[in-house]
Amino acid sequence: MKKQYDVVVAGGGTAGVSAAIAAARGGAKTLVVEQYGHLGGTAVGGIPFLGALDGKGRVVNRGIFLEIIERLKKENACFGYAQGARWNTQEEYQFSLVPFDPEIYKFVAQEMVLEAGAEISFHSYVTGVSAVNGRIQAVEVANKSGKQNIEAKVFIDCTGDADLVGMAGGGFIENGARQNCSILFRVGNVDLDMLVEDLKQGRSISGWGEWHTRVIETEKCAGGKPGLVHLAGHMVFGPDEPEITFTAVSLREGEVFLNATRVPGLCAFDADDVTKAEIAERRNVMRVYGMMRERIPSFKNAVLLATSPIGFRESRNILGDYVLTKQDVLDGARFEDGVAQGAYPIDIHDPNGGRTKFMFIRDGGSYEIPYRCMLPKGLENVLVAGKTISATHEANGSTRIMACVISQGEAAGTAAAICAKSGADTRAVDAAALKRALGIR
């Protein structure tokens, strides 16, 4: 039997979840196709939502993003914004995050998508498209049932690699060197009070007093006790060892999510490179985990609890009707068709493996993403949301951050539902009407 939908969302990750919820709530018969057996994508690797508050502590991302936080709180899997640290830049610039339990988010994301009325196809990989005159008619999906063609009026590419756009013949921006990739890992049995002391005393970790450190201790840790939520520094294991920049985020007593290892120079959409990245990073994680247990007192009795699949911070970026630039981000640009918001500084993990570089938004503000950044040139019924929207390498250093990505997904899903209802192509969507539907004034 032929499968037909109004909207197909390819990829049920960070952007795909909000895209599917928004499309289904907009009245579109929606299917989300996801290669893994859960939703969430990179968001369930063990990282906090960043960029939800601007540098002055003002709420930037609302809508489905806030609903997700509320649902996570109900499940006791999140305690909301963690504030209290600042970047020591030229002026006061607050740093905040929203830590959450990634395992519970897999459930919350699934239930929110289903409650909205969307369908999910798990363990299903989009392997091809049939496209004529810039319109995708169907995607080819491979799964345990074999191969199926799934038709839709509108397609949203949330694959994190712009797979759909690539297969449909869309163009990409020549962005040059890409950010590095990492496996994230979670460690238990850590003495968190001692970890702060280790940093202060320089016991195999350095950086106390540096702007990068951003230690947040809060009253409202999920364990119910005041404690450490965020700490960043550099692991220094010996004079001949390269320094390892890391962040540690804690949601409950004795546990930290670590973002510490990395491999530069590999390509997210090259199958051989993806395999090389998994192999190299698993080795890196095991080596660093071993060194941490050996050298950092707070990790003496640590146990490795979980690792994520490889995560590429940067893949390819589509060439859309507008290309968001570094200056747009840093100037806090506003657009008539601004449909999503970003507030995190430009955060570039050195493509060559050096220290991470940051660039800050003027006056600690936020910027908008035009709807046009989601429209791949030459394609009429395709929208893109997530880290592959039309943005330069530098701009993408901010737009890739999750609060912003979830807002992009909501905008794309809402637009797709409008198109499906009216029968119009993506470029015919009235930006003012879309903004009203998104509750943006």
Ligand SMILES: Cc1cc2nc3c(=O)[nH]c(=O)nc-3n(C[C@H](O)[C@H](O)[C@H](O)COP(=O)(O)OP(=O)(O)OC[C@H]3O[C@@H](n4cnc5c(N)ncnc54)[C@H](O)[C@@H]3O)c2cc1C
């Ligand atoms: C290591 C690392 C650390 C990061 N740290 C932070 C952080 O601390 N805070 C923060 O806010 N942001 C962080 N980011 C950035 C942020 O997490 C990502 O930019 C964002 O999650 C990307 O969202 P996305 O929807 O574009 O892609 P993803 O969330 O990766 O979703 C893509 C989805 O598509 C699926 N998929 C892919 N191809 C196909 C296909 N052909 N068929 C079917 N399904 C497919 C994937 O399985 C996945 O579920 C980090 C990124 C990385 C890689």
